[in-house]
Amino acid sequence: MELYLDTANVAEVERLARIFPLAGVTTNPSIIAAGKDSLWDVLPRLQRAIGPQGTLFAQVMSREADGMVAEAKRLNNAVPDIVVKIPVTAEGLAAIKRLKKEGIATLGTAVYSAAQGLLAALAGAKYVAPYVNRVDAQGGDGIRMVQELQTLLKLHAPESKVLAASFKTPRQALECLLVGCEAITLPLDVAQQMLNTPAVESAIEKFEQDWKTVFGNLNL
DSSP states (O other), X not given: OEEEEEOOOXXXXXXXXXXXXXXXXXXXXXXXXXXXXXXXXHHHHHHHHHOTTOEEEEEOOOSSHHHHHHHHHHHHHHSTTOEEEEEOSHHHHHHHHHHHHHTOOEEEXXXXXXXXXXXXXXXXXXXXXXXXXXXXXXXXXXXXXXXXHHHHHHHHOTTOEEEEBOOSSHHHHHHHHHTTOOEEEEOHXXXXXXXXXXXXXXHHHHHHHHHXXXXXXXXX
């Protein structure tokens, strides 16, 4: 199982990389734009934050296959071994096929159906990113879509992985993992929610109170 943070906040990645067993960081154009720093400045800093073993994802902006391929090559030159995110459109599928032949790893992004995700995997995408909460927001069933996609990939494209994205709650992420999803990417607030449980702090305070009452300190 691979755990990613969906952010371009370098300081938070540095902080959470010490705590979480991170596989890397995913970004997208909206995330980069929100930080207001140049993509070419942020990517090397993120790579340093996650370390040499971490995987970094960044997305192309072009809508045409030729432009996507050119941008993917530029990203790969800037950050070797980067995984390039390609929206799963008709042009995106064409770009994924070409980049597979070039040896550049891709992630099929903006996936709203299992069929769309399967096409990305068959085209050669290493990862496929279904948008769980966005599917729910449109009246669909994001978890069921992930389950269907996971099954399809196991049967027909076993070299590709589901990397589920678009979460609002930790429960959504856990349900994806329960149906066999091999990777997830979490926004910072959802990652924090996984740890920030008030009952945990209350239990620790009770342990400390009981110990100090008997032994007069908080040391072993």
